[in-house]
Amino acid sequence: MNILFLGxxxxxxxxxxxxxxxxxxxxDEKIDFTIANAENSAHGKGITIKLYNQFIKAGIDALTLGxxxxxxxxxxxxxxxxxxxxxxxxxxxxxxxxxxxxxxxxIRLCVCNLLGEAFMMPSRMSPFAAMDEILDKAxxxxxxxxxxxxxTAEKILFGQYFKDRITAVCGTHTHVQTADERLMGNMAYIxxxxxxxxxxxxxxxxxxxxxxxxxxxxxxxxxxxxxxxxLSGVVINIDTAQKIAxxxxxxxxxxxxxx
Ligand code: FE2
Numbered sequence: 001m002n003i004l005f006l007g008x009x010x011x012x013x014x015x016x017x018x019x020x021x022x023x024x025x026x027x028d029e030k031i032d033f034t035i036a037n038a039e040n041s042a043h044g045k046g047i048t049i050k051l052y053n054q055f056i057k058a059g060i061d062a063l064t065l066g067x068x069x070x071x072x073x074x075x076x077x078x079x080x081x082x083x084x085x086x087x088x089x090x091x092x093x094x095x096x097x098x099x100x101x102x103x104x105x106x107i108r109l110c111v112c113n114l115l116g117e118a119f120m121m122p123s124r125m126s127p128f129a130a131m132d133e134i135l136d137k138a139x140x141x142x143x144x145x146x147x148x149x150x151x152t153a154e155k156i157l158f159g160q161y162f163k164d165r166i167t168a169v170c171g172t173h174t175h176v177q178t179a180d181e182r183l184m185g186n187m188a189y190i191x192x193x194x195x196x197x198x199x200x201x202x203x204x205x206x207x208x209x210x211x212x213x214x215x216x217x218x219x220x221x222x223x224x225x226x227x228x229x230x231l232s233g234v235v236i237n238i239d240t241a242q243k244i245a246x247x248x249x250x251x252x253x254x255x256x257x258x259x
Contacts, residue, residue: 001032001033001104001105001107001237001238001240002029002030002031002032002033002235002236002237002238003031003032003033003034003035003109003144003168003235003236003238004025004026004029004031004033004034004035004233004234004235004251005034005035005036005144005146005168005170005193005233005234005236006018006034006035006036006037006060006193006196006231006232006233007036007037007170007172007175007177007192007193007194007195007196007232007233008037008039008040008066008172008173008175008193008194008195008196008197008204009036009037009038009040009041009055009195009196009197010040010041010044010175010195010196010197010198010203010204010224011040011041011043011044011197011198011204011224011225011226012043012224012226013197013198013225013226013227013228013229014040014041014195014196014197014198014204014229015041015051015054015055015196016229017196017229017230017231017253018036018055018058018060018196018231019054019058021231021253022034022058022059022060023059025233025251026059029235029251031235032104032105033061033062033102033104033109034059034060034061034062035060035061035062035063035064035111035144035146036055036060036062036063036064036196037063037064037065037066037146037148037172037193038051038052038055038063038064038065038085039064039065039066039067039068039069039148039172040066040068040195040197040204041055042071042072043224044204044205044222044224045068045071045072045222046068046069046070046071046072046075047063047065047069047072047075047085048072048074048075049074049075049078049081049082052075052078052082052084052085056084060084061084061102062084062086062100062102062111063084063085063086064086064087064111064113064146064148064172065085065086065087065088065113065148066088066113066115066148066172066173067088067115067120067121067148067173069087069088069091069095069096070087070095076095079095079096082096083100084100085097086098086099086100086111086112086113086146087113088113088114088115088123088148089112089113089114089130089133089134090114090115090123090124090125090126090127090129090130091115091123091124092121092122092123092124093124094124098112098113098114098130098134099111099112099113099134099137099138101138101139101140105240106240107141107142107240107243108139108140108141108142109140109141109142109143109144110134110138110140110142110143110144111144111146112131112134112143112144112145112146113145113146113148114127114130114131114145114146114147114148114149115127115148115149116147116148116149116150116151116154116155116158116173117149117154118149118150118151118153118154119150119151120149120150120173127147127149127154127158128158128161131145131158131162131166135165135166141243142166142167142168142238142243143165143166143167143168144166144167144168144170144236145158145162145166145168145169145170146170146171146172147169147170147171147172148171148172148173149171149172149173150173150174152171152178152191152192155169155171155191155192156189156191159184159187159189160184162187163184163185163186163187163189164185164186164187166187167186167187167188167238167243167244167245168187168188168189168236168238168245168248169187169188169189169190170188170189170190170193170234170236171190171191171192171193172192172193173192174192174203175192175194175195175197175203175204176192176194176195176203177190177192177193177194177195177232177250177252178190178191178192178194179250181234181248181249181250182248183245183246183247183248186242186244186245187244187245188234188236188245188247188248189248190234190248190250193232193233193234194230194232194233194252195230195232196229196230196231196232196233197225197229197230198224198225198226198227198228198229198230199227199228199229199230199254199255200225200227200228201225201227202225204224204225205222205223205224205225206223206224206225206226207225208223209221209222209223228255229255230252230253230254230255231251231252231253232250232251232252233250233251233252234248234249234250234251235248235249235251236248236249
């Protein structure tokens, strides 16, 4: 069984590159289940019901979120309709499901979303305690975790601590793909999957606006970048008989490699 996980989708150009390449990636990689992080999909912060429906229609099977889960307040009124949307289990305040179980290739796949603690907004519990609670509550064959966190060391520690109990840990939030994908025992791991967003940007945000805000110290409004985008994801192979990960492969399509 092959799982495709796409990193943070940032703004319109990030959405468009997903819509453009997803069918081909799914076919080429023989993907059985697709997960994407959509917490930055609506103009860089949050998600709307319209975008949720577009992603599902495009063939994404589950959507995870992060610290911007509810930045677009309208989504809160639609959460009951969004059965495939998974907000972090340890988000404060806890509003929406933190994990969900899917039947895929005859096995029960639990997709979990957690927030890290280091350099992040306060959460209602640590990701370690939260994962222990999920493992107590959920009855699944394999566990996929989107750990939405800033600090690489926290993500690696999480992976090492849970490697015998869960099947895949993929980091999100930094928007920069790390080259440390590996198996930790029988668990697939990568510190950050990277973003789907504008390549010439500051993690998806407009360079000029960021310069004015952080160098010239001007009061500016958050501005999403526009232009050619990078696509970032990973493909994880699962041995469904043994219920273990057997490989993790990075996928990246940069504007310069677009033909
Ligand atoms: Fe984030």
